[in-house]
Amino acid sequence: MNFTYFQYKQINKNKQGSVLIMPIEFPTSPMQNLRLNIQQLVATYGIDGLQEILGEFGLGVDPTKTPNNIEDISGEAVEEYFLKCPRFISLSPDTRTTYKSELTQFFKFSKPTPTSTATLRQLAEPKNIVEYLNKYEPRSNTRAKKASFLRTFFRTTLKHFFNEKIEEIKPLLELKTDESDIPKALKVDQLREVVHLAAAKGNGFRNFTIIMTFLSSAIRLNELLQLKFGDIDSERQIIQVVAKGRKGAKRPRTINLLGLSILKNYIKFTYQSQIHTFTEEQLDQLHVFSTDGGRSAMSPRSVQYIVKNLINMATSIPKKMKDQYSVHTFRHCYAVYGLESGIDIYTLSKLLGHESIETTTIYLKLFDDQLKRAVENHPFANGLNKGDSNESFA
Known part of the structure; x- marks a missing residue:
């Protein structure tokens, strides 16, 4: 630091009895004024005295107790913090319920012994995370949900307790995507069979109505389950739903x-x-x-089970493809066949309730693939044949 004018004050004497002095700068800015005041306090009371006073006001810093030097945190403490932290509280009620369940499952799997709970460092061990996620199919919805929970859990807890980011384990929690990860839509004949099966089985009217409501409005599972009589506006042809990420707010x-x-x-x-x-x-x-009798909504699991059972019964859906379809498939069908019928991407985005049109564009890829297959079935795809001969004009 460059000083234009110095004043020296005695601080202490060293072991040899020499006077220790320090420069004090006349302030020329607010920050320099702060430095001056601190230097004067140190000169008057010494470093230890200043730290003691700051400690009384809760401002003291003990370098041995900084977050980065904490060795580990018990699983109980981690769980208690996570379930009360702002990030968790800001989630929707259904997401909080799901995350509580995911937390219990992950802690149970990670137990080092049957009678002990893993610490945060043990939970975040790459080997532990890999073994836990490897129980599920690489690109399954179940694995994706668990990876999503773990990203939120570790991003929150590692930051709070250790002031660390999740960079080291982040690659383990990323979803591997390829062409097979594009949203899947049922073919029309498959969709027709599923709808007919729904109407023919037990609680047929209810199950048929559930599926037709999905296909008629593209609402999500949570939105359907929270639907009440008062949310239906027949004149405006609108249903009010508790939209994703809106924390109880309804949207038409x-x-x-x-x-x-x-x-x-x-x-x-x-x-x-x-x-x-x-x-x-x-x-x-x-x-x-x-x-x-309308007092409470059906559980998400009940609807998921109904749909999965119908998909498994549908003979038009190949066995190897059945695991790729779920309740959300009806929303994909609405989007894809909407594009096929000529609905523009902007209108479709509003019908799907997307906040951004970028979210809707993922369906364009699936629609493009359908167009490529369809164009090969066009009469001109193999040229123009003359009579019964094989001569063609390409």
């Missing part, structure tokens, strides 16, 4: 007339007793898809 989604008609008929048939005895306000609060 358009439903086609066929789907709206099926939905209204299902409500009239299923809730005849309530319609005749409940007030309008009470009816508005009933869940459309419920197993207890």
Whole structure:
């Protein structure tokens, strides 16, 4: 530091009795003024005295106790922090429930012994993470969900306890993508069989209505389950849904007339007793898809099981392809066949409820692949044949 004018003050005497002095700069800026004040405090009270005073105000820093020097944290402490941290609390109720379950499963797998809980360092061991994720198919939805949870969990806890990023283990938690990861849509004949099977089995009207609501509005599973009577606006052809990432806020989604008609008929048939005895306000609060008369919604697992069972029963879907389809497949079908019918990407993005059109463009790749296959079936794909001869004009 360059000084224009110095004043010297005695700080202490060293072992040889020599006076130790330090320069004090006359301030020419706020930062220099701060330095001057600190230098004067050190000159008056010494380093130890200053640290003691700062410590009384909770401002002291003990270098032996900085986050980077903490050796490890118990699993119990990690779990307690994660379930109360702002990141976890900011998640939607359903995501919090899912993450609690994922946390329990991961901790159970990672136990070093049957009676002990893994520490944070043990949980973050690359070997532990790889072995846990390797229990699931590389590109399965289950593995993707678990990797997503672990990214959130480690990004939050390692930052809090050790002030570390997840760079070292991040590659282990990334999803490997290739052409097979493009959203899958059922063919029309496969879709038709699934819908017919839904109507023919037990609770057929309910299951048929669930699938037709997906196909008529492209809403997500969570959005469907939280749908209540009061969310249906027949005149505007709209259903209000609790949109993804909106923390309870509802957004309007358009439903086609066929789907709206099926939905209204299902409500009239299923809730005849309530319609005749409940007030309008009470009816508005009933869940459309419920197993207890509308008081609460069906569980996500119930709908997932219904759809997976229908896919497994469908003979038009090859056995090796069945694992690629899920509840979300109906949303993919809505998008792909919407593009095929001529709906532009901007309109489709709004119908799907996407925040950004970039999210919708992933379906363009799947649609492009369909177009490539379709164009090869065009009569001109093999040239123009003359009569019965093989002569062609390409």
